[in-house]
Amino acid sequence: xxxxxxxxxxxxxxxxxxxxxxxxxxxxxxxxxxxxxxxxxxxxxxxxxxxxxxxxxxxxxxxxxxxxxxxxxxxxxxxxxxxxxxxxxxxxxxxxxxxxxxxxxxxxxxx
Amino acid sequence: xxxxxxxxxxxxxxxxxxxxxxxxxxxxxxxxxxxxxxxxxxxxxxxxxxxxxxxxxxxxxxxxxxxxxxxxxxxxxxxxxxxxxxxxxxxxxxxxxxxxxxxxxxxxxxxxxx
Numbered sequence: 001x002x003x004x005x006x007x008x009x010x011x012x013x014x015x016x017x018x019x020x021x022x023x024x025x026x027x028x029x030x031x032x033x034x035x036x037x038x039x040x041x042x043x044x045x046x047x048x049x050x051x052x053x054x055x056x057x058x059x060x061x062x063x064x065x066x067x068x069x070x071x072x073x074x075x076x077x078x079x080x081x082x083x084x085x086x087x088x089x090x091x092x093x094x095x096x097x098x099x100x101x102x103x104x105x106x107x108x109x110x111x
Numbered sequence: 112x113x114x115x116x117x118x119x120x121x122x123x124x125x126x127x128x129x130x131x132x133x134x135x136x137x138x139x140x141x142x143x144x145x146x147x148x149x150x151x152x153x154x155x156x157x158x159x160x161x162x163x164x165x166x167x168x169x170x171x172x173x174x175x176x177x178x179x180x181x182x183x184x185x186x187x188x189x190x191x192x193x194x195x196x197x198x199x200x201x202x203x204x205x206x207x208x209x210x211x212x213x214x215x216x217x218x219x220x221x222x223x224x225x
Binding site: 031033035040041042043044045048050058059088090092095098099100101102104105 | 117120144146154155156158161202204206211212213214215216217218
C-alpha cells in the first residue's frame, strides 16, 4: 500500500532554478494539499485541491504553482527558486472527517 | 478566518505520567473537524486522533484522548502513561466544512524523561 508518494526525498537547487515536486496518491481521495514546514512555524498550507481541475491558494502560495489534471497526481512547481524556499515540503491526501495521509516529505535546499 | 494556536513550544513529562498538550482554535463555521498529529524525529506525520464539532463525546484512541471544550474553543490532547517513544513534535489541526482547508498550529515539542 503506497498511500502518498513524494519525489524526490532530497533536492538542492541553485537560486533561480525551477523544479517540480511530485506527489501521487493511490487512495482515490479528492482532496490533496501541499505544505511547507519551517522550524517554529508548524505546517503552512501552500496550495490545495478539492478535485481534478480545481485548485486554490493556501496561506503561503507565492512562488509556487500547482495543477490537478488527475485525481492521483498533484505536482508542486517552484518557478524561480529562492533561499527563502528552503524547507521541508509535505504533500497530503484526504481529510474531511477522516485523517489526511501525508507523504514522507521532500527536504529542499536552495543555495 | 480559521486559526489554530498551540501556546506551548516545548513540554517535559516524566515517563509513565500523563501530559496535556494545549490547542485552541477559532472559526465561524459550525461544522469543523479537529485533528492531532505526531511527528517523530524521523519526520513522518502520524495521525493520532480526530474530533468532529458535532461529536457528543470526547474522542479516545488508546492512550490518547481529546479534551474537547467547544464553548472555550479548545481541543487539548491528553496522553496517558507517557512512554519514551512519545517524545516528538505534536501538531493540532482544524478543517472547516466550508472550503476544506486543513490548517495546523505551530506545534509542541514533547520530551519524555526516564
